[in-house]
């Protein structure tokens with residue numbers, strides 16, 4: 001449903017997106033995560049046809065993203081979605097439905113359905129007077145007035161309270177169940193883990209990891225072993241440097257000592273060191289990396305060659 005190929009976007013010589021290639025299948029929820037300035041919004045704006053690639057291409061629902069016909073198949077939720085403050089939710093959504101030339105009875109039914117599902121009260125209050133959560137929900141409803149196949153949401157749940165956040169995430173799952181394809185960006189990795197079928201992690205314009213959350217964890221994360229001993233482990237005299245490294249950082253936890261190590265070999269070294277100190281291992285726990293662990297590890301690495309590349313364009 002979406003195919004992005006060797007996408008580059010530069011702003012006046014600054015490469016915001018570098019050599020990005022990914023695809024999204026029909027009915028998939030696809031997450032783009034990354035730190036501030038990673039290139040997420042730029043990627044989404046290209047998909048939404050709001051900016052043109054410097055090179056490479058993005059195809060959405062069978063159209064080039066720069067083809068105006070593509071927009072009939074797309075609903076876009078920008079990161080900031082200022083609404084017309086004097087309008088009510090209903091009149092605002094009708095206005096957008098008219099822009100898409102949706103027949104009025106169809107539009108009214110669609111708008112009612114979206115507002116009901118999003119549990120939007122105060123439909124006749126001016127938008128300038130409704131809460132931030134309600135404004136976000138109206139913006140989400142706006143993305144659906146043309147009944148698009150593809151939804152591109154930039155930080156859909158950012159700044160929302162936990163209840164509204166949950167309802168937006170649940171709504172995203174329902175969109176998938178209805179066969180829509182959803183691409184969204186997020187900073188909150190829990191949101192991504194809980195909703196997305198597949199994810200790309202971007203850093204400094206480049207994709208640095210991709211796959212299901214599970215695949216990314218397996219590929220990029222490290223399992224650690226937490227070894228609990230009843231004495232501080234001390235390497236036996238005459239032990240190797242690796243033995244000393246393995247037991248260097250025991251931390252006192254209650255009446256036990258915890259040493260975190262990356263392998264079973266190192267666990268055995270800790271065992272030896274505990275016994276050399278007259279004690280024993282009392283517990284070993286395995287800890288799988290979270291998406292957040294992987295993320296912090298990946299985005300902490302410097303990325304080469306961000307500046308330059310592609311032709312300079314004026315800032316938009």
Ligand SMILES: Nc1ncnc2c1ncn2[C@@H]1O[C@H](COP(=O)(O)OP(=O)(O)OP(=O)(O)O)[C@@H](O)[C@H]1O
Nearest residue numbers: 011016034035036037038039040041042043315316
């Ligand atoms: N119109 C523009 N002109 C110049 N530079 C831009 C423009 N838009 C974005 N950039 C730069 O491109 C880089 C990527 O920006 P982008 O907004 O895509 O990142 P992001 O991952 O969405 O960040 P955030 O999480 O902060 O929203 C940033 O360094 C940003 O300053």
